Amino acid sequence: DGGITQSPKYLFRKEGQNVTLSCEQNLNHDAMYWYRQDPGQGLRLIYYSQIVNDFQKGDIAEGYSVSREKKESFPLTVTSAQKNPTAFYLCASTPSWGGGTDTQYFGPGTRLTVL
Amino acid sequence: AQSVAQPEDQVNVAEGNPLTVKCTYSVSGNPYLFWYVQYPNRGLQFLLKYITGDNLVKGSYGFEAEFNKSQTSFHLKKPSALVSDSALYFCAVRPDMFSGGYNKLIFGAGTRLAVHP
Secondary structure, three states: OOOEEEEEOEEEEEOOOOOOEEEEEOOOOOOEEEEEEEOOEEEEEEEEEOOOOOOOOOOOOOOOOOOOOEEEEEEEOOOOOOOOOOOEEEEEEEEEOOOOOOOOEOOOEEEEEEE | OOOEEEOEEEEEEOOOEEEOOOOOOEEOOOOOEEEEEEEEOOOEEEEEEOOOOEEEOOOOOOOEEEEEOOOOOOEEEOOOOHHOOOEEEEEEEEEHHOOOOOOOOOEOEEEEEEEOO
């Protein structure tokens, strides 16, 4: 069963804590993305990775960090420096970075709540 | 600045009636256009995309979208709405590679579709 999995589905964090959101894909896609979704706003790009061992900041990278050590995995860490981390986080992937016609496929999301 | 506008926060339609969800964009070049649907607490599901060719694009679940270059619009349509179509719909645009697009998507804020029995 191919696709993108994200875990956990719900995550609660105390202020000052770092938390890591998991994103795994078995689609053999090169490129992966992290988005943040807030009510009434579209998705905003946090980080993206064109290929293994490479990643780039998106539009709202402050307070977040990522790694891409394996092709299938792109974890996102929400650090204590992120001032307002409560949001719905979505991971996506495409077969390649340069293929402009590629469709982005999304995981089911993780809802992060800061207590 | 490149942007996508979905002018209606919510669209209300009676079941069986046609529906339209509007999208306009401000992007240079010849962008690629996408529609996604999101059900509560779920990820985005791909509905359809326009790359080139026929301006009327058919997608999943009976949805279609019409690309209008002169009006820079890409409205989503369905001839007969179902209650199960009720969800949040996102329009997204990818600038073409000559405008620095690659695979970065620009999303609209979303339109909530409510189909009433």
